[in-house]
Amino acid sequence: MLTHFISLNDLTADQFRDLLAVAAYLKRRRAQGILESALAGKTLAMVFEKPSLRTRLSFEVAMTELGGRSLYIRGEEVGMGVREPTRDVARVLSRYVQGIMARVFKHQSILDLAAHGSVPVINGLSDECHPCQALADFLTIQEHLGAITGLRVVFIGDANNVARSLARAAVLAGSQLVLACPKNYAFTQADIASFGSAWGKQVIQVHDPVEAVAGAHVLYSDVWTSMGQEAEKAERLQAFHGYQINDTLIAKARGDVRIMHCLPAHRDEEITDSAVDHQRSIIFDQAENRMHAQKAILRLLMASDGAAVIAAART
Ligand code: CP
Ligand code: NVA
Numbered sequence: 001m002l003t004h005f006i007s008l009n010d011l012t013a014d015q016f017r018d019l020l021a022v023a024a025y026l027k028r029r030r031a032q033g034i035l036e037s038a039l040a041g042k043t044l045a046m047v048f049e050k051p052s053l054r055t056r057l058s059f060e061v062a063m064t065e066l067g068g069r070s071l072y073i074r075g076e077e078v079g080m081g082v083r084e085p086t087r088d089v090a091r092v093l094s095r096y097v098q099g100i101m102a103r104v105f106k107h108q109s110i111l112d113l114a115a116h117g118s119v120p121v122i123n124g125l126s127d128e129c130h131p132c133q134a135l136a137d138f139l140t141i142q143e144h145l146g147a148i149t150g151l152r153v154v155f156i157g158d159a160n161n162v163a164r165s166l167a168r169a170a171v172l173a174g175s176q177l178v179l180a181c182p183k184n185y186a187f188t189q190a191d192i193a194s195f196g197s198a199w200g201k202q203v204i205q206v207h208d209p210v211e212a213v214a215g216a217h218v219l220y221s222d223v224w225t226s227m228g229q230e231a232e233k234a235e236r237l238q239a240f241h242g243y244q245i246n247d248t249l250i251a252k253a254r255g256d257v258r259i260m261h262c263l264p265a266h267r268d269e270e271i272t273d274s275a276v277d278h279q280r281s282i283i284f285d286q287a288e289n290r291m292h293a294q295k296a297i298l299r300l301l302m303a304s305d306g307a308a309v310i311a312a313a314r315t
Pocket of ligand 2: 125162
């Protein structure tokens with residue numbers, strides 16, 4: 001059973017598939033009008049050091065629909081590592097709530113919350129990874145492509161938090177992640193090692209987006225300048241010129257290619273209006289699936305019937 005949800009690097013392929021199965025099961029049940037109060041009486045504290053629309057709202061609604069509550073806490077107010085040590089925040093929150101979700105600048109803050117608290121910790125995005133996003137992405141891929149294995153998922157852009165989690169998810173799923181990025185914005189050797197696949201096997205890097213998209217089942221994009229990197233914006237705009245998902249690039253992929261983006265999108269920078277709104281865009285399904293994927297995470301981490309819900313989801 002899972003203790004925390006911090007990075008997909010910590011998950012086995014079976015755990016990843018169980019989470020996807022539970023997410024799909026809870027989504028089906030919700031569509032049938034069935035909501036179970038598996039987290040009645042439980043509270044999730046949500047600490048946000050950075051802005052959010054999807055992560056905040058999807059966790060809040062997920063907790064409400066699971067019969068529990070969520071508390072939104074601004075990072076500046078808590079001041080983890082500034083007003084008081086993160087380990088003390090972890091200990092105090094653990095006396096009030098049954099789970100902590102945090103969006104942080106430094107991945108170490110998530111690790112400190114988990115190391116010093118006594119309740120499950122969920123990573124709602126750090127500088128290192130965005131595991132909730134990649135779980136929702138593969139739920140969306142499964143729905144639209146009918147499989148998660150044997151696919152060529154092409155990420156055009158920066159080897160950032162979203163790309164790292166997507167690469168690890170592709171490895172867990174038995175698919176391939178191809179990163180097309182400018183020089184100096186690629187995965188490091190350590191990144192590749194952390195994904196658990198040999199260099200060049202399931203995670204491939206190229207610099208030419210046209211080469212990358214040949215045979216692609218999925219084209220994926222994210223902002224070129226992530227939250228916390230604003231000082232590099234001008235330099236990044238220049239470096240990523242030519243790495244845009246647009247109609248010309250889409251035409252070079254498979255005819256049934258799906259377009260994905262974690263959002264928020266900077267339309268006409270990393271992706272054009274027409275690509276976001278393309279008939280093959282599944283971007284807003286991705287956004288919806290954050291809620292279903294996170295319900296699975298919450299259910300398996302915070303409810304007492306994790307094994308039973310996995311068994312129900314598998315049937
Ligand atoms: N994709 C994502 O995490 O969106 P928010 O930043 O709005 O939460
Ligand atoms: N890479 C982006 C993702 C936003 C959801 C960022 O970190 O800002």
